[in-house]
Amino acid sequence: MAEVLVLVEHADGEPKKVTGELLTLARELGEPAAVFTGAPGTYAKAKAYLAEYGAAKVYVVESDDVAEYVGAPIAEVLAKLVGDAAPTAVLVAATADSREIAARTAAKTDSGLIWDAVAVTGDLVATQGVFGGSTIVQSKVTKGTPVIVVRPNSTAPVAAPGSPAEVTVDIAISDVAKSAKIVDRVAEAKSGRPDLTEAQVVVSGGRGLGAAEHFALVEKLADTLGAAVGASRAATDAGWYPHQNQVGQTGKTVSPQLYIAVGISGAIQHRAGMQTSKTIVAINKDPEAPIFEFADYGLVGDLFNVVPQLTDEIEKRKG
């Protein structure tokens, strides 16, 4: 069976849930071969997880060259593996970094690129939601090795424990790929909550919150649900919440089981980032707010009354 390459998505070696999703998907398309790229010493943290989710092989590149420059070095690794291993496809998560790496890989290998797939069938037909999810498209790569960028939360990760063969990739990253140097990394966002794009539940706040400190209401509700916190652009522009948490056309695209919009009007650009959520709940005091046109459950009321009551009620039910 031919290999299906999966670029491992990780933070300092800790694999992200989407990696398990991609490996699960890859198992249906061929023999899953994980590609781990990271700084020296990071692979050890990913090893068990990749075995757990059924990687048959792991290609490992541990070097500062792949960790300290934007995009291009990892694309060189993938392009080399496409040449050496002749895989059926390359699967990459739809994160800001990885979609760029996918694009460069496709360019290097003269292959077709599909982004934001939510499903891929055995004959490599990908399903995409385009125009913010309003049109569903089936598409297929017709040239080279399909490079497919897959949305997080598209497949449920299923464990299939094995013991992958480890292959150290022998590659010298070119100078031109080492031209955009990452000289510092600055953490701004508060964490401890799940990743926005991976979370099963997202609670987002908008202009209706009125002030940065009122985001505490949203955070408290999120924490009772084990949810990630999102924000509308009005809220991030006002500086009430970090822009990394922005949901929408120019923010993150999320597709959780449950999305709760608090004081968000539901502008088309916000909708573009969340309308594929399984269930949408909206709290807004304006009955005419567009969000009510596509919410599964809409509560017309003042969020300052509704949200604390909802938080308490969930706590109570949890016992």
Add this chain to the structure above:
Amino acid sequence: MNIVVTVKQVPDTWAEKKLDAADKTVDRVSVDNVMNEMDEYGVEEALKIKEAHGGEVTVVTMGPAKAVETIRKALSMGADKAVHLTDDALHGSDALQTSAALAKVIASLSPDLVITASEASDARGGVMGALLAERLGLPQLTQARKVTVDPGAGKVAIERLADNGYSLVEASLPAVVGVVEKINQPRYPSFKGIMAAKKKPLTTLSAGDAGLDAGSVGLAAAASTVLDANPAPPRQSGTIVKDEGDGGTKIAGFLAAQKLI
């Protein structure tokens, strides 16, 4: 500084976007079209860099004849000149082909800095900056929320958005910069700007003029194909209830009934 900024004409954000029934490419004919909103931020950043360091801003677009409207807008904001790559043969090009075509045009302009926006609102690829860097063999400084150029030292640095903050990324010029909309506040074209735009130099190129091989461009040569396209089942609005002092409890009831809590 010789700055190139890419812009793209897209269906209006508020228009109901469709794929053409026959060839399943984005329908750019039956809808109102505008400059991709994000590109306004790219143009603004190019103008700011020019204002700080001197030089010239050239707008580059690939698109049908009427994409010239978008060029005019960029010129009326203050860009100096423009190149419009337009040819029926280019219709249906995918991102990979578009990047190859744009790279060819851009390379001929020998820029110090290429500025793109992080995403166009039609296909939402978010890949053009990376692809242009790849094709041009230049540093990729995409996802920038802040750009600092030092022409004397031949350096450029950005704050690149990251999941939990940002990275500081540095490179030598020339480079490709991709901007996000947090970077600035785009200016509106002034009346004077609109009048002046009409007289600014505009070069129109066919695929052949740009040195593109006819067999490599357009829908027939694209590396991926759309097999089928259908409207998503419309999202029905669900239950709407008014808060009567028990709104939070009601939502909790709904969530419990859906087994979400």
